[in-house]
Structure formats: structure tokens, C-alpha cells
Amino acid sequence: MERYDVLVVGSGPGGSAAARKCRDGGLKTLLIDKQKLPRRKACSGIIANKSQNYVLENFGPIPESVYGKPFISRGMAFYFPSVGTIFTDVDCYNLYVWRSKFDHFLAQASGADLEDETRFVGLKEKGEEIEATLERNKTLIQVAVKYLIGADGANSHVIRSFAPEVYEGLPWASAIQKYYEGKIDADDRYLYWFLVRGMGPFPWLNLKDDQIIIGCAYPVGEKFGPKLESLIEFLKKNFGLTIKSELATEGCMANTMTPLNRFFPGRGRVLMVGDAMGLMHQGGEGISCALASGGFAGEAVLQGIRQGADALSLYKKSVRPEMETSLDQFNPLRMRSTVASDTSRQPGMFHGRGFGDKMKALRDALVFVKSEFQIEGMTRSVLKNSARRLLLGGYHIPAADK
């Protein structure tokens, strides 16, 4: 049986950041991905300021070949049915990348032993060791490791096989995005979010390398077809969309661990990071917290192995601020000041608009939220967390505090 110090499952930003820290510390590290690399990932590919800083500091400059045009995303464009599109800018450069290339760059630059088309199947805890079962070319392989870092995304097989209770009763959403060749009257420097009923909680549009990217999110169990059709009809009518051909489709599942304050940093010698541990920011931004948590997990494992420290306790402590920021991102009072790209010098969203427009936009937003955000327990959880932060000065995070 092959032996490693650490097995990292999943070569997205979280897994690569973890692998890099382990390798920098001299640990024998295996980084696996079930897909053939480079792989696509349903994502807008907007690299927030915090993510850029992390990559520059830990991996070096992002190669130019990774970028999509127009290179820089200026911010978000919110569409309100009664007032039209409102553009909101960030104070920095948000880079536009193709996730296939960006993630592959990180995985290779991690320096770990990288194996693609290698799927994590399950694990057995054996004293101070973990015996992990992997599948490659339809063959099962066993590896023995001291620690396992689970970075396998929002629908984590590490969690499903090792701690299935984490997902008990958890509501799920799906996201789908399609790439088209065609024409549309929209500004390619912005990610559009349409606050229009009947198209799910997050109907979006962006453009990259002249490809029109249209997507929507929806609760698992609902059909995406009618929502996507409505969105396309809406864009034809309001943004002059014409489609010449369909180029690609991407989809994935999204958990609701952040708004429900149900993070899972791990158990025993298994540490979870990124989407898999439940970190997410507003609008679905998740690369910044995947990188940060991956780095913290790698550092904790290093101390666990080198100094005999309790890696999970160290990790819970270091990653707690990332959980707090994620909760902030669902807290209306904290959201704006904690985004991963600075917006502090920008005027308010409705700056320069009359009182009438502000009231109409507010009404549109309330109607939209009431109609599209029906995740069980979410409103209660968000209100509870926000009230606690306001009145007691901090969040209670069961995953870190118990």
C-alpha cells in the first residue's frame, strides 16, 4: 500500500491551496481529482481581490493564458423591473478567468503529486492513520495517510461517505449555465443579476471571450428548463438577445450550509475546506474562502505532523474568521463591508436616483426575495445570526464553538 503524509481530495482552489501549504512544509502530499484535468467548473470565473492576493502570495502571478476577455470585471449590474439596470462597481480589478485553466494552474503549481481521473471512494480510520480507497481506471487502490483534506466541492463525497449526518435535512440547490454564440446588448465588464420573478433566485448573465453565458439556480426537485426558457425570453425582449448556436453547458449542486450556519470543518484526522465545509459569500463568490480555508487546513496538518499538535482544533481556530465572514455575507448589516473585493469608496447603489426610484426598486427586491428565496429555515437562520451579531457582538458558530 502506498503511504503519504496527506491526501487532498479535489483539485479546485481549496484543494490546491491546502496541497501547496503541505508541500511547502515538506510533506509527502497526494492531490487527486475525479475528473480529467483541466476540467470545467460551473462558475463566472471572477477572481476577487482577496483571491488574487492569496494566489500572488502563495502561487505567484496568474499566467496570462488563464484570462478571458475583457480581463477585468468591473462589478455587478442589478436589473429591477421598475427602474432598469443599476451598475455597481468595485474599487479594484476583479479578474476574469476560465476556471479550467485557472484551477489547473493552481493544481500544478501546488507541487503535490497530482493524479487526475482518480476518485475518492471511502475511508477507514485506523488509529493514527487513515486508509483511503480510491478508484482509477475502474480499479480500486488503497493509500495510507496521516491526514485527509476534503476539498471535493459543495456536494462532497468525503462527507457523504464519512459523516453523512452532516447533510441530514439540508436543502439543496442546483445551478446550470449555458454558453452561446450570438448577440446581446449588455456590457461585458459586469455580471448581471435580474431581480425578476419566475427565473429562480439567481438568474444571471455575463460575457467572456464574446461568449454569452446565461445561468440560473433553482431548488433541487424543481425543473430548470422552464426557468431558463423564461430567462432567455426575458433577455430577447429586454436586451436584444439573438442566439446563433449553443456552445456548452455546465452544472453543479450547491449546498445551503452557510446561511443555515451548518459548517463542517471536519472530524478526527479529516479536515474539510472550501465549498465542502460550507463556506460561501454573497452572489455565490467562493474562491476567496476556498483558498483561505485550504491554506489554513494545510498549515494545521503541518503542525499536526511536525509538532504532534491537534490539527483539527488548530484548524477550527484559524478558519473561524472565514466562517464569520461567510455569515456576514448573509447579514444585511455586514454584507457590504465584508466582500472579497473592496467597494468602500463607491457611492451607494442608488446614488443619484430619486426617492421614487428607490422605493420602486425596494418593492421589486422585496417581491423578488419573497417569491424566489424559499429555502427552508433560511430566513429564520439569517435573522437569528444577524440579531446575535448586532446585540452580542459576535456569532455563535456551533461547528467551531462546541
Ligand SMILES: Cc1cc2nc3c(=O)[nH]c(=O)nc-3n(C[C@H](O)[C@H](O)[C@H](O)COP(=O)(O)OP(=O)(O)OC[C@H]3O[C@@H](n4cnc5c(N)ncnc54)[C@H](O)[C@@H]3O)c2cc1C
Ligand atoms: C454558477 C456559479 C458561479 C460562480 N461564480 C463564482 C465567481 O465568479 N467567483 C468566485 O469566487 N466564486 C464563484 N463561484 C463559487 C466557486 O465556484 C466555488 O466556491 C469554488 O469553486 C470552491 O472551490 P473548492 O476548491 O472548494 O471546490 P471546487 O472548485 O468545486 O473543486 C472541487 C473538486 O473536487 C473534485 N471532486 C469531487 N468529488 C471528488 C471525488 N469523489 N474524488 C476526487 N475528486 C473529486 C471535483 O472534480 C472538483 O475538481 C460560483 C459558483 C457557481 C455554482
